[in-house]
Amino acid sequence: MPSHEDHKDVAVDPGLDLFAAIDSLRREMNAVILAHYYQEDDIQDIADHVGDSLALAQAAAATEAEVIVFAGVHFMAETAKILNPDKLVLLPDLEAGCSLADGCPPREFARFLEAYPGHKVISYINCSAATKAMSDVICTSGNALKIVSSFPADQPLVFAPDRFLGSWVSRQLHRDLVLWPGSCEVHEVFSEKRLVELKALHPQAVVAAHPECPEGILQHADHVGSTAAILAFARKTPAKQIIVVTEPGILHQMRKENPDKELIPAPGADEACSCNECPYMKKNTLEKLYLCMRDRTPEITVDPGTAARALAPIERMLELSR
Ligand code: SF4
Structure with missing residues (x-):
């Protein structure tokens, strides 16, 4: 079976109708294709569900398909795997990461939390499974106000890893939050x-x-x-x-x-670059989507202990978002 590394150099037959090939694989594999709004147009058009992080997590939680193909970034596919430990979860390019997730290393986050005893921890879904496992509840940009408001007003809260989302929530709700200093590079x-x-x-x-x-x-x-x-x-x-x-x-x-x-x-600061395009989201292409389904790799795996601890805060978010 070709590895993920092999995919980088595999040339797909230019005569292949990728839309038809992906559609046929989807039926053969009993797969569902989930795509984020930041994916390239063709991927959005072939997907079963296109949505934001919350809608895609809800779709992953509800699917009866045997295989989940996640056209998004790593933390999204990881969340789908945590919700579906017995299913095969595929990500077209394993290097589709996220600056927010990478900017909150679990060990440093654990040390940071030691300074805030008595605080509940709300983590934006854009973080690793290990960071989720240290959280009381997960949120997305679509439900952050609701999730933060679900805690009593006198409950001290840590919000991670996006300081800009956290400070917007803090301003909207007139509520102090301890913020982890992360940001989205896009x-x-x-x-x-x-x-x-x-x-x-x-x-x-x-x-x-x-x-x-x-x-x-x-x-x-x-x-x-x-x-x-x-x-x-x-x-x-x-x-x-x-x-x-x-x-x-x-x-x-x-x-x-x-x-x-x-x-x-809206433009970025530098006219010469497309800095407002997410370089991680754009790692996925229609060709890689086809190859990952054809070869059933790269597969997302999560350490079972970490997954078990990360599941409760994700489920709490889904419950609060109903
Ligand atoms: S747009 Fe920002 S937050 Fe979203 S995946 Fe890319 S780097 Fe991460």
């Missing part, structure tokens, strides 16, 4: 100066931003929310121009749902 590079210039060029436009962005960006937004909430806002707003401040993969669904609206992706 959302932190949006430029406030260039956003202000863009707004001046499009005075009728409304701004929708993801809460992983720094406060300087969010203060210019008409709407702040998860990718699913940004999509809902785009459908509802009467505005005909929307400046979108998140990873531009979301524009694919947004264009389908709003053919009459002009969608304007």
Whole structure:
């Protein structure tokens, strides 16, 4: 069986109809394909479910398929595996990581928590299984306000690993949170100066931003929310121009749902780079999706002890999100 490393160099027959081949494998394997909104357009189009982290975790928890193919990043596939320890969970490229997850090493996080006895720990789903295992409950950007509000007002809380999401939640709820100092390398590079210039060029436009962005960006937004909430806002707003401040993969669904609206992706600080594209999400390609299904690798595995400890806080989130 070819290894993951082999996949990097395997040339897929250019004559192969990848859509048909993936569809046929999906039926043969009894597989479900879950894709995040930041995946490339073709992957979103072939997926059974396209969604944000919360919707995809809910889909993973509910699926009866034997195989879960997760077109997203590693922590998402890991969450699916924790929810489905007996199923085969595949990720098209094992190097599809996440700066937030990588920026919260479990050992350092454990030492950090020692300084906050008596605190409950809320971890954003963008973290490793080992970090989840040290948490009381998991949240996503779609339910963070609800999850934090589920604790009594006098309960001290640690929020990890995204300090920008955490400080937005803290401002919204007027509640102090101890923040782990992590960030998303994609959302932190949006430029406030260039956003202000863009707004001046499009005075009728409304701004929708993801809460992983720094406060300087969010203060210019008409709407702040998860990718699913940004999509809902785009459908509802009467505005005909929307400046979108998140990873531009979301524009694919947004264009389908709003053919009459002009969608304007917000720029990063550097004109010369596409820094607002997530380099990890973009590791997955349609070819790699096909190869991982054909070869049933790379497979996601989680240490059973860690998985058992991480399951309870994930299930608590799913329960609170019903
Ligand atoms: S966009 Fe940011 S938070 Fe999302 S996977 Fe990429 S690096 Fe991680």
